[in-house]
Amino acid sequence: MVQSGNQNKRETDGGTSLESYTVRDPERFALNLARALEEAGKAAAAWSRPREAGEKPDTMAEPLADMVKTFSKLTEYWMSDPARALEAQTRLFSSYMGIWANSIRRMSGEPAEGEPVEPEAGDKRFQDPDWATHAFFDFLKQAYLVTSRWASDLVENAEGLDEQSRHKARFYVRQVSEALSPTNFIMTNPQLLRETFESDGENLVRGMRMLAEDIAAGKGELRLRQSDYSKFELGRNLATTPGKVVARSDLAEIIQYAPASQTVLRRPLLIVPPWINKFYVLDLNPERSFIRWAVEQGHTVFVVSWVNPDERHGNKGWDEYFREGIEFGLDTIAERTGERQVNVLGYCVGGTLLAASLALMAQETDDRIASATLLTTQVDFTHAGDLKVFADEEQVEAIDRAMKEKGYLEGSRMATAFNMLRARDLIWPYVVNNYLRGRDPLPFDLLYWNADSTRMAAANHSYYLRNCYLENNLAKGRATLCGKRLSLAEVKVPVYNLATIEDHIAPAKSVFTGSRLFGGPVEFVLAGSGHIAGVVNPPGLNKYQHWIGGALGESLEGWLETAQAAAGSWWPHWQAWIEKLDDTRVPARKLDRRKKMLGEAPGEYVRARV
Incomplete structure (x- = not known):
């Protein structure tokens, strides 16, 4: 979005100024987006090259097939009874409507009704103040939390699942839910969005360059860097006991x-x-x-x-x-x-x-x-x-x-x-920090x-x-x-x-x-x-x-x-x-x-x- 004048000075429900969510230099921003796309192309090439050469087999086929099979068992239970499926869908839709109604009240200056949906204790993903003070981001957060908990409840309440299938379903639902968190995407994460606009997209250029480097280092697989590895050496500052x-x-x-x-x-x-x-x-x-x-x-x-x-x-x-x-x-x-x-x-x-x-x-x-x-x-x-x-x-x-x-x-x-x-803790924070924020x-x-x-x-x-x-x-x-x-x-x-x-x-x-x-x-x-x-x-x-x-x-x-x-x-x-x-x-x-x-x-x- 491009804003000017007094609009830039307005704040988001008492939170961050709207100026932080505006493009500062459209020409430089567009140039950096082009550079980021170029680096993303290098990342794609680093991933596809060893596969085209037959050097890297597809290691994701079996896990994905197992996840689809597990979800099919779960879906079979809920879809086998139309009344049961309708009840589950109605429960989710009702939660969405409650969140939406409260968002409208907040935007009109009225207090929200009921308790807001909050992350569980220890969940550090939504610490930025705008997740609570900005109506749009607060809506995204609550809708995501409601949806992920609803999906988990579908697993727990599915009768007739054998324990191994239920265990797998819990695991796969958690993986999908955490992958789809709004904190993992630029347009739905207030901190990422602000940093992208403030740097005119420089963070994306750095991030896509790091992504290409990490896929090349993994010879076609993403070797997610979780630390600055250059600072350590065995025998020098690790494993030093004589x-x-x-x-x-x-x-x-x-x-x-x-x-x-x-x-x-x-x-x-x-x-x-x-x-x-x-x-x-x-x-x-x-x-x-x-x-x-x-x-x-x-x-x-x-x-x-x-x-x-x-x-x-x-x-x-x-x-x-x-x-x-x-x-x-x-x-x-x-x-x-x-x-x-x-x-x-x-x-x-x-x-x-x-x-x-x-x-x-x-x-x-x-x-x-x-x-x-x-x-x-x-x-x-x-x-x-x-x-x-x-x-x-x-x-x-x-x-x-x-x-x-x-x-x-x-x-x-x-x-x-x-x-x-x-x-x-071990995947998505580093994806966000490295490849979207562009930080080592x-x-x-x-x-x-x-x-x-x-x-x-x-x-x-x-x-x-x-x-x-x-x-x-x-x-x-x-x-x-x-x-x-x-x-x-x-x-x-x-x-x-x-x-x-x-x-x-x-x-x-x-x-x-x-x-x-x-x-x-x-x-x-x-x-x-x-x-x-x-x-x-x-x-x-x-x-x-x-x-x-x-x-x-x-x-x-x-x-x-x-x-x-x-x-x-x-x-x-x-x-x-x-x-x-x-x-x-x-x-x-x-x-x-x-x-x-x-x-x-x-x-x-x-x-x-x-």
């Missing part, structure tokens, strides 16, 4: 960290991170490094740093990940320290492999693991959360076919799936790590999807490892089992349910926040809280009723649990330079990029 790579197999490097105390606990600590991400989430920076903190508490810390697999590792499954990862780490510790018994900590899927390994070692009467710590680890996948949306038979078969071509799954596939679990994201070490994705070896990932998410064989006693059938009831070693209350990847209910499968003592602890922030929570930050000491009964809710809340980090509680098992100290184990070293921490495997 240590050496002391052993290397085809699948893993074993890193030993230098001691920081005069004496250390007799039992060394072996950390088994997930291979879905890289280990340095536990060593982000000195202030938030669990590895550095554990070293300072007197642990002789060894870490498994998984290889970023390529076609050479396609046939490496869980047998190899146990033999060449966990068992290789145990052998290395025995050689380097002379100690046979070890405390082992597994994180996420690294903990799932550790649990399976414990069941195998119990059969083999191998007692080298004296205690096991499982961080946000699932062993029973009955309540595994939204990732189960991607793990039905058809989708697993499609993933298997895709992996067979190269021997691995592209890291971007898993990264996208994880981002979709929290699309409102801020440097943030955790998001740098999040974007440093890894590939998945075909045999490994197929085993994981089928035996855990699809068939839940580990919980049912039907999974095998190294040719032996596994029973978690045979695991007698003490287990420290940590869940986080807001976890979208390993839901607390799922982690809790798995606690009852072990045959030995289990210390279940619930931490505040989510899958990463709840784990990487050093005591010095004094953030969140954790719950301890509940009765390990039938439900998480029952456990919480008997648990005690404790302020701050769970780390000191874990340390006390470890020392209660064995607090024997020995002189600090310095890195033995008489033995071969393979390089400085964090090693070479972690540096391989997708």
Whole structure:
């Protein structure tokens, strides 16, 4: 719109001046729109070029087909009864009319009737004042919120849907609702619209240029930048805890960290991170490094740093990940320290492999693991959360076919799936900031790590999807490892089992349910926040809280009723649990330079990029 004179000075219902919603320099604005379209064309070319050359298959066909199939089931219920469909449509239309009537009243200077529709607690999308003070944007906001909640109600009230289809429908409705939010479009977002007019469209030129760069960086896929990656370098300001790579197999490097105390606990600590991400989430920076903190508490810390697999590792499954990862780490510790018994900590899927390994070692009467710590680890996948949306038979078969071509799954596939679990926080804010506002994201070490994705070896990932998410064989006693059938009831070693209350990847209910499968003592602890922030929570930050000491009964809710809340980090509680098992100290184990070293921490495997 182009305005002039006194009209420019009017305000929008007491909010931003209308001048902010006018084109300042029409000629420059038109020129920038042309430049933005040119950059958008480069983005389109970067996306289409590898597909035309046959280098990039269509990875969206199966998910889109599954979404359409799921919505078809939902639609079938509502459309099968005309009265039911009419009632649902009338309910939505009535809500629209109420919002419209209130908008008319506001524009006439009259007070609105009833309570306005407001975002749920924690929804940060509508913080700009004009979402409340400007009648047009307020109408858009309320209409969007009413529609998205109405769609969610359709899922919840659809009778006869099987639980898996309902779960998928919830997930897909949420994805579509969040994608269609008015905050994601220039003409319906007051902040974007003001910035576009104020800069005469310069933001769109910068944004489309960034979009083209990010699609080119992803070789035909959008590699959404969530951080200023140029500000970080492994070994310089990430993963800086001093240590050496002391052993290397085809699948893993074993890193030993230098001691920081005069004496250390007799039992060394072996950390088994997930291979879905890289280990340095536990060593982000000195202030938030669990590895550095554990070293300072007197642990002789060894870490498994998984290889970023390529076609050479396609046939490496869980047998190899146990033999060449966990068992290789145990052998290395025995050689380097002379100690046979070890405390082992597994994180996420690294903990799932550790649990399976414990069941195998119990059969083999191998007692080298004296205690096991499982961080946000699932062993029973009955309540595994939204990732189960991607793990039905058809989708697993499609993933298997895709992996067979190269021997691995592209890291971007898993990264996208994880981002979709929290699309409102991990996708759309960056789409808006980067490509519509044209701003570089801020440097943030955790998001740098999040974007440093890894590939998945075909045999490994197929085993994981089928035996855990699809068939839940580990919980049912039907999974095998190294040719032996596994029973978690045979695991007698003490287990420290940590869940986080807001976890979208390993839901607390799922982690809790798995606690009852072990045959030995289990210390279940619930931490505040989510899958990463709840784990990487050093005591010095004094953030969140954790719950301890509940009765390990039938439900998480029952456990919480008997648990005690404790302020701050769970780390000191874990340390006390470890020392209660064995607090024997020995002189600090310095890195033995008489033995071969393979390089400085964090090693070479972690540096391989997708």
